[in-house]
Amino acid sequence: MDKKRIPVQEGLFIEADPGTGKSYLIGNKCKKCGLTAFPKTPVCPRCQIQDTMEETKFEGKGTLDSYSIVQAALPGFQQPSIQAYINLDNGPKMWSLVTGCEPTEGSLKLGMKMEMVIDKIRDDEEGNELISYQFKPAGK
Amino acid sequence: MRDVSIIGVGMTRFGKFEDRDMKDLGREAVWTALNDAGVGIKDIQVAYVANAVGQQLTELKGTIGQHVLTSAGIFGIPVINVENACTGGSTSLRGAYLEVASGNADVALAVGVEKLFCGDSAKSAQTMAAGTIYAKFGFMFVALYALQLKKWMAASGATKLHFAKVAAKNKYNGSLNPYAQFQKAMTVEQILESRVVAEPLTQFMCSTMADGAAAAIVCSSDIAKKISQKYPIQIAACELVSGTYNIPGEEHEEITTRAALKAYEKAGIGPEDVQVVEVHDAMSPAELRMYEELHLCKPGEAGMMIDEGHTTLTGRIPVNPSGGLAAKGHPISATGLAQVYEVVTQMRGEAGKRQVTNNPKVGLVENAGGWTMDDNAACAVTILKK
Numbered sequence: 317m318d319k320k321r322i323p324v325q326e327g328l329f330i331e332a333d334p335g336t337g338k339s340y341l342i343g344n345k346c347k348k349c350g351l352t353a354f355p356k357t358p359v360c361p362r363c364q365i366q367d368t369m370e371e372t373k374f375e376g377k378g379t380l381d382s383y384s385i386v387q388a389a390l391p392g393f394q395q396p397s398i399q400a401y402i403n404l405d406n407g408p409k410m411w412s413l414v415t416g417c418e419p420t421e422g423s424l425k426l427g428m429k430m431e432m433v434i435d436k437i438r439d440d441e442e443g444n445e446l447i448s449y450q451f452k453p454a455g456k
Numbered sequence: 457m458r459d460v461s462i463i464g465v466g467m468t469r470f471g472k473f474e475d476r477d478m479k480d481l482g483r484e485a486v487w488t489a490l491n492d493a494g495v496g497i498k499d500i501q502v503a504y505v506a507n508a509v510g511q512q513l514t515e516l517k518g519t520i521g522q523h524v525l526t527s528a529g530i531f532g533i534p535v536i537n538v539e540n541a542c543t544g545g546s547t548s549l550r551g552a553y554l555e556v557a558s559g560n561a562d563v564a565l566a567v568g569v570e571k572l573f574c575g576d577s578a579k580s581a582q583t584m585a586a587g588t589i590y591a592k593f594g595f596m597f598v599a600l601y602a603l604q605l606k607k608w609m610a611a612s613g614a615t616k617l618h619f620a621k622v623a624a625k626n627k628y629n630g631s632l633n634p635y636a637q638f639q640k641a642m643t644v645e646q647i648l649e650s651r652v653v654a655e656p657l658t659q660f661m662c663s664t665m666a667d668g669a670a671a672a673i674v675c676s677s678d679i680a681k682k683i684s685q686k687y688p689i690q691i692a693a694c695e696l697v698s699g700t701y702n703i704p705g706e707e708h709e710e711i712t713t714r715a716a717l718k719a720y721e722k723a724g725i726g727p728e729d730v731q732v733v734e735v736h737d738a739m740s741p742a743e744l745r746m747y748e749e750l751h752l753c754k755p756g757e758a759g760m761m762i763d764e765g766h767t768t769l770t771g772r773i774p775v776n777p778s779g780g781l782a783a784k785g786h787p788i789s790a791t792g793l794a795q796v797y798e799v800v801t802q803m804r805g806e807a808g809k810r811q812v813t814n815n816p817k818v819g820l821v822e823n824a825g826g827w828t829m830d831d832n833a834a835c836a837v838t839i840l841k842k
Binding site: 390 | 578581582585589590591592593594595596598599600602603604606607651652653654655701702703704829830
C-alpha cells in the first residue's frame with residue numbers, strides 16, 4: 317500500500333506542486349486595524365468586534381525570534397528537535413519546528429532569515445506521512 | 457463581601473503511586489484537611505474540585521468531583537468540577553472563597569486531584585501537551601520554558617549558574633519536605649552536569665510527572681475565630697486572570713504581573729510586605745523570572761536575589777520552601793492547593809525541618825497554567841495573611 321501524505325491539520329497551509337510555485341500559510345487579517353493572525357482567529361483580538369477578519373496568505377518568510385533545541389520529543393517525533401518562534405514577514409509571531417539544519421546551538425542565530433517548508437513531521441499509526449509547515453534557515 | 461479564612465489544609469505525598477487512584481488520593485487530602493480544620497463532613501456546604509486530565513488518563517470519564525468526594529463520604533451538596541490546566545487548584549480555591557465571601561455558604565471545600573501515571577508514559581506526555589493547539593505539531597512545554605528563559609537571560613543578566621543555584625535551593629528544600637516526590641538535595645554542580653533537556657535547562661531543573669491531591673477548607677473569618685482549631689489564615693486576595701493576545705512589537709504585560717497587581721490592590725498589601733512565597737516553577741529557573749514579575753525585586757535583580765540568599769529558608773523572603781514543582785512534583789490540578797498548603801503551614805509555624813525563620817505574617821501563591829495566544833491561559837495569585 318502506498319504511503320499517503322496527510323496534512324496534520326486541514327486549512328493551515330497550501331502546499332504547491334513540487335517545482336511549480338510557492339507554498340503558503342493560511343491566516344487572516346483585520347480589515348479595520350490590520351492585525352494579522354496565524355492560525356486564523358474569528359474575532360480580532362485588538363478591535364474585539366465580529367466580522368472584521370478576512371483570510372489572507374502568508375508567503376512563509378520571516379525571522380528567528382527565539383528557539384530551543386530539545387533533547388526530548390512527543391511520541392513519533394524526531395529527537396532532538398528545534399522548536400522556535402518565527403516573526404512572520406507582514407504577519408504575526410508563530411510557533412514552529414525548525415528543519416534543514418543541525419540541531420546545535422551554532423547553526424542558528426536570533427534574527428536570521430527563515431523560510432517555510434512543507435515537510436513530514438512524523439508517521440501516523442498506519443504508516444502515512446503527516447506533513448506540516450516547518451521553517452528552515454533561508455537559502456539552505 | 458465577608459472576610460474569608462482558611463481553617464484546614466491537607467495533601468498527599470506527591471509521586472508515582474501505581475496502586476492508588478484519584479478517589480483514594482482525593483479522599484486522603486480531603487480527610488486530612490477536615491481533621492486539620494476540626495470540622496466534619498456535614499459542615500461542608502459546597503465543594504469545588506479541580507482535575508485536568510483524568511478523563512483522558514483514568515477510568516473516570518466525567519463528574520470527577522462527585523466520584524472523588526463520594527469516596528470521601530461527601531455527597532448531596534453542590535459540587536463544581538473545575539478544569540483550568542495547572543491553575544485548577546487555585547481556581548477551585550477561588551470558587552470556594554467566593555462562595556463564602558458572598559455569604560452563599562459558611563464553610564466550603566476546595567480540592568485538586570490528578571493522576572498522571574497511567575502505565576503508558578507516552579500517552580501521559582501527549583495528553584499533557586494537548587492543552588495547546590500546537591501539540592499535534594510536536595510542541596513541548598519544556599521548549600517553551602527554555603526559549604523564554606533564554607530571551608529573559610539576555611534581558612535580566614541572569615546566567616545558567618543562577619538557574620542551577622535556584623534549582624539547588626529548591627532541591628534542598630524538597631529534601632526536607634516529607635510530601636515531596638524527590639527528597640534528595642543536589643549540588644549546583646550536579647544540576648549543571650545533569651543531562652541537557654533543552655538548553656539552558658538540565659534534567660534536574662525540570663519537573664516531571666506525579667500523582668497527588670491537595671485540599672483546603674475555607675470559612676467566614678467570623679466563624680473561623682469560633683470554630684478553628686488552629687490560627688486561621690485569612691485570604692486577603694484570590695485573583696484569577698486569563699492570557700491576553702501577545703501582539704509582536706507591542707507592549708505585553710506579563711500575565712503573572714497582571715494577576716499580582718490585582719491581588720496586591722485587592723489585599724491592600726504590597727510586594728514589600730510579602731514574607732513567604734510559593735511560585736509555579738515547572739522548570740526551577742522560572743522562579744527567578746517570578747521574583748521580577750511579582751515585583752519581589754526590581755528588574756535585573758533576580759540573580760542577586762539568589763546570589764545573596766534572600767529566598768532561602770533562612771532568607772528575608774523565602775521562595776518555594778516546599779521545594780517547588782521540580783522537587784515536590786507537579787500533579788497538574790493538585791499543585792495550586794499544595795502551594796496553598798505550604799504557605800499556610802509555614803505561616804502557622806508547622807513546617808518542621810523546612811520551617812522558614814522569618815515568622816511570616818503575609819504569604820503569596822502564584823499558580824499559572826496552559827498556553828494560548830502566545831501567553832499562559834490562566835494565572836492566579838493568592839495573598840494570605842494572619
